[in-house]
Amino acid sequence: MRTSRARRAGDERANGTGEGAGGEGGGGRQWARADATRQALLTAALRVFADRGYADAGIAEIVERSGISVGSLYHHYGGKAGLYVALWEDLTAEQEASAAQAVSAARKDGESDPIALFIAGARAYLRVCWERREAARLFLAGEGPSGSSLMRRSRAQHWIAQNTKLLRGPSGDAPAGRPEQVLSLVLTTVIGEAGREIATAENEAEAAEIIDEVCRILIRLAR
Structure with a gap:
């Protein structure tokens, strides 16, 4: 999952729109946390999709397995379909x-x-x-x-x-x-x-x- 994540991260940095925008130090740590959040959501989503199938997979279970808030899930991916596409x-x-x-x-x-x-x-x-x-x-x-x-x-x-x-x-x-x-x-x-x-x-x-x-x-x- 590294290739497209790296591309998205590069785009965010170049455009100054990523969560890590704002320079080095604290901004860099924020970007790293955002990337870790996305990774946790994708890992959990893959496991839930594999266990349940896409149709029966639930947002609640993905959130529970990832340990990430439902708000963060919607912020980064917009929902279940966005996770699948990512x-x-x-x-x-x-x-x-x-x-x-x-x-x-x-x-x-x-x-x-x-x-x-x-x-x-x-x-x-x-x-x-x-x-x-x-x-x-x-x-x-x-x-x-x-x-x-x-x-x-x-x-x-x-x-x-x-x-x-x-x-x-x-x-x-x-x-x-x-x-x-x-x-x-x-x-x-x-x-x-x-x-x-x-x-x-x-x-x-x-x-x-x-x-x-x-x-x-x-x-x-x-x-």
């Missing part, structure tokens, strides 16, 4: 950052084959599905507030576009043809469904086996 943004930001870092590292090591780069990113994405399996299970279940389905479709379209560009290699900036678009759609769908299986794996060894097998399948499909 958790989803944190997970997707971490998945995207992990995949991008893996592709960048492979390029630095001299890899130029588009399929190999794509697999490096896919493997990193799938690892996050295991490392953040509690959150991944929540979102893969498809439950959520009004508008969450559209939010997920928009993110999927973004991933398909990114994967299409990556798979095309040096010509990635040129318009993609229908076969390339369909291939990227199929591969991205396979990765998404694999994430569901990985998030529900019994243990890390099983998750690693699934990731390895999925990557082998992706290579065969991509070639």
